Amino acid sequence: MLYDNLDTTGGRLIFAGADTVALAEKYGTPLYLMDEEKIRANCRAYRTALDACVCPGSSAIYASKACSFAGIYKIIAEEGLGADVVSAGEIYTAKKAGFPMERAYFQGNNKTDADIRFAIDAGVGYFVCDNFEEIDALDRIAEEAGIKQKILIRVTPGIDPHTYAAVATGKVDSKFGIAVETGQALEAARLAVSKKNLVFEGIHCHVGSMVFDSDVFIRAADVMLGLMAEIKNKLGHELKILDLGGGYGVGYYDGQGKIDIPANIRAVAEHVGEAAKRLGIETPSLRLEPGRSIVADAGITLYTVGSVKKITGYKNYVSIDGGMTDNPRYALYQSKYTVVTANKTDAKDTITADLVGRCCESGDIVQPEVSFPADIARGDTVAVLTTGAYNYSMASNYNRIPRPPIVMISNGADRLAVKRESLDDLILNDII
Numbered sequence: 234m235l236y237d238n239l240d241t242t243g244g245r246l247i248f249a250g251a252d253t254v255a256l257a258e259k260y261g262t263p264l265y266l267m268d269e270e271k272i273r274a275n276c277r278a279y280r281t282a283l284d285a286c287v288c289p290g291s292s293a294i295y296a297s298k299a300c301s302f303a304g305i306y307k308i309i310a311e312e313g314l315g316a317d318v319v320s321a322g323e324i325y326t327a328k329k330a331g332f333p334m335e336r337a338y339f340q341g342n343n344k345t346d347a348d349i350r351f352a353i354d355a356g357v358g359y360f361v362c363d364n365f366e367e368i369d370a371l372d373r374i375a376e377e378a379g380i381k382q383k384i385l386i387r388v389t390p391g392i393d394p395h396t397y398a399a400v401a402t403g404k405v406d407s408k409f410g411i412a413v414e415t416g417q418a419l420e421a422a423r424l425a426v427s428k429k430n431l432v433f434e435g436i437h438c439h440v441g442s443m444v445f446d447s448d449v450f451i452r453a454a455d456v457m458l459g460l461m462a463e464i465k466n467k468l469g470h471e472l473k474i475l476d477l478g479g480g481y482g483v484g485y486y487d488g489q490g491k492i493d494i495p496a497n498i499r500a501v502a503e504h505v506g507e508a509a510k511r512l513g514i515e516t517p518s519l520r521l522e523p524g525r526s527i528v529a530d531a532g533i534t535l536y537t538v539g540s541v542k543k544i545t546g547y548k549n550y551v552s553i554d555g556g557m558t559d560n561p562r563y564a565l566y567q568s569k570y571t572v573v574t575a576n577k578t579d580a581k582d583t584i585t586a587d588l589v590g591r592c593c594e595s596g597d598i599v600q601p602e603v604s605f606p607a608d609i610a611r612g613d614t615v616a617v618l619t620t621g622a623y624n625y626s627m628a629s630n631y632n633r634i635p636r637p638p639i640v641m642i643s644n645g646a647d648r649l650a651v652k653r654e655s656l657d658d659l660i661l662n663d664i665i
């Protein structure tokens with residue numbers, strides 16, 4: 234099947250060695266399942282490649298917006314990765330889980346003064362400064378706190394990860410970061426160097442998501458290294474860190490692109506080493522910020538079928554007990570997924586139907602035109618694969634639907650990692 238943690242025996246879907254139909258019965262549905270060994274293996278692929286690469290001191294930082302809950306920060310900490318955090322909520326969760334906050338990188342294009350104070354109090358290792366205002370505010374608040382804050386500056390190198398056509402200006406107009414092409418990134422660097430309470434250590438970029446082209450990071454690195462050389466030559470300031478962001482793609486369906494991440498990391502690092510030498514700057518240490526490629530293939534979602542509606546001469550719908558509240562990605566971006574009827578994997582005859590959720594919203598589609606067993610019926614268990622990233626973390630309470638639990642599977646044993654929200658949780662903040 235799509236990944237090596239998926240299998241079928243006796244007509245049932247097995248995930249991470251566990252029978253999904255039995256888990257659906259035990260915990261109820263909708264249910265997120267996560268495979269701990271897969272998360273750890275994905276972390277190790279990055280760590281091993283970065284530890285061995287030619288850029289000394291390189292490391293991976295998990296972009297925790299992909300899936301954020303206490304248990305995941307513990308796993309990430311144990312595997313030696315850092316964590317990107319983008320809000321007080323993610324900082325609070327990481328800290329409560331005991332994450333070593335000196336390995337946390339605070340991202341985001343609009344950090345309020347309150348966010349900045351909160352992050353400094355929490356001991357966040359790095360701020361990734363997104364704009365001039367943030368550099369000013371952070372310097373002021375760091376002074377009040379009596380600390381020197383380490384920072385990277387986020388810049389936009391003008392790389393479009395998916396086309397060559399618009400390379401020069403394609404991504405300069407982003408809401409994130411400061412443009413290299415316009416000279417503003419150099420000006421931000423000048424401002425940072427002038428600040429007494431900031432320690433300006435490197436530059437950051439994040440060119441996009443679902444990258445399968447092997448040279449995207451190399452093209453971005455070239456622009457970034459050029460800026461590092463300019464900062465050295467014009468400002469006399471040598472930087473130590475080159476953060477190339479996240480974005481490696483994962484397969485959501487058979488036949489989708491594939492990228493060999495360790496091989497790509499090796500190639501990027503070698504290129505960076507050679508280019509730094511040519512430019513006369515120190516070889517920087519690399520940071521990569523994988524989110525999706527750490528957790529996506531470590532997660533699936535289970536649902537129970539409610540109605541099967543066959544509109545003769547038109548189309549068919551299979552309704553499930555979840556939907557856009559636990560997986561909004563088709564509604565948001567028409568994302569593709571692989572769907573398996575977990576208790577009928579041997580079915581020969583099939584029908585085509587849209588897999589739809591239970592929300593009062595026609596756009597509540599999890600996946601259109603799915604092939605189901607011809608006898609699909611109320612009570613069957615449906616699995617949507619590759620839901621470990623940007624599902625739980627994007628879930629909502631629309632229609633006052635409680636969010637599903639996360640069950641972690643580790644060496645064949647299952648345990649609750651996040652409880653199912655209760656009806657009382659839903660009214661917790663309501664003044665009655």
Ligand SMILES: *Cc1c(COP(=O)(O)O)cnc(C)c1O
Nearest residue numbers: 296439442479480522523524525
């Ligand atoms: C979202 C994001 C990432 C992670 O991207 P993936 O595609 O999930 O790997 C990394 N860095 C930054 C700054 C991001 O915004």
